[in-house]
Amino acid sequence: MGMTDLLRGVQGQGDFGVWLGRLDGVPVFMHAAERPHYSASTMKVLVAMAMLRKVDAGELSLEQPVTVHNDFASAAGGRFGVNRAEDEAPATWTKLGEQVTLGWLATEMITRSSNLATNLVLEQAGVDTAQAVLAEYGSGASAIQRGIDDVAAQAAGISNLMSPADLAAVLVAAGNDDSASGRYLRDLLAANEWNGEIPAGVPAGTRVEHKNGWDVRIRHDGGIVRPADAEPFVLTVCTTSELPDPDAQKLIAAIAAEAWNHRHELEAVR
Structure with missing residues (x-):
């Protein structure tokens, strides 16, 4: 067939x-x-690429410590957190309040698709950097505009598309x-x-x-x-x-x- x-x-x-x-x-x-479709976790490739751009520029290091937290700036204003019940990668959650390396978070983000790790990496790399990488290669139909589980942004029509x-x-x-x-x-x-x-x-x-x-x-x-x-x-x-x-x-x-x-x-x- x-x-x-x-x-x-x-x-x-x-x-x-x-x-x-x-x-x-x-x-x-x-x-x-x-x-375009709602991107779901395919956007994590762009987050990783944005992080690596900043590593190559000397602005970030894979060995730098990052404190694991669940409180992020919303693209719509205010703050939000990841829904733990919908995150199928538990390891990052066991590190709340502790420091891990940026590289460890990147591994959790890609290999286990951790939503919490994704938002932590995105916080370091920046939504604008991820969008810039996508814009460099894409057609303009897709977009990276927010972190995962940013409910207020989603309600305001601010979405990730691929x-x-x-x-x-x-x-x-x-x-x-x-x-x-x-x-x-x-x-x-x-x-x-x-x-x-x-x-x-x-x-x-x-x-x-x-x-x-x-x-x-x-x-x-x-x-x-x-x-x-x-x-x-x-x-x-x-x-x-x-x-x-x-x-x-x-x-x-x-x-x-x-x-x-x-x-x-x-x-x-x-």
Whole structure:
């Protein structure tokens, strides 16, 4: 079953976007790829890139201590905190009131998708820096404007948005970055412990440098897949739908499997 068939099978059940191409950034398959979705945790890639920009500039250090707290400035004014019940990464919460390194927080943010760690890293790196990185590579359709669980900002229409095409552009940039920071980021993405989407559609043991995201009606994943016997390829899938969450995961995995099956001739994907 081709990608078009897979997407036709969920027609009318929500919004589904796909971008597939190689590290040259040229797409070979797109479906509603320019349409933005709520970003969920895919925005954490931009937070990591913003942090690394400041590390490279000497403004931050991966070894610098950061006190773990749950009180942040809202993009709408006032203060807010992360909803602990909805954060599926508990380790950062065990450090409340203690100091950890910025690098430890970055690892929790990417590999375990910690929301609290994300806001702590974002506080150091700055929303403006994350948005600037996105603007450098993206089309303008996507945006990083606030931290996670900033309810007042969300109510005011201040949101984080991501299109499959823009997420792909960010991953292409990350995949072509030969600096120490580029390698560091890719290793973080490869260590992601939530692997129910793209990695589930390719053979076990395949290196996939990816970041997924999920929320109510939301299931996304975007990554660089590195077959041992073919060139790397970039795949991003964003879903905002009425599908049960396990079905959305299976859809992304099936799309990844179709890309994998054409890895030697990616342009043949239909």
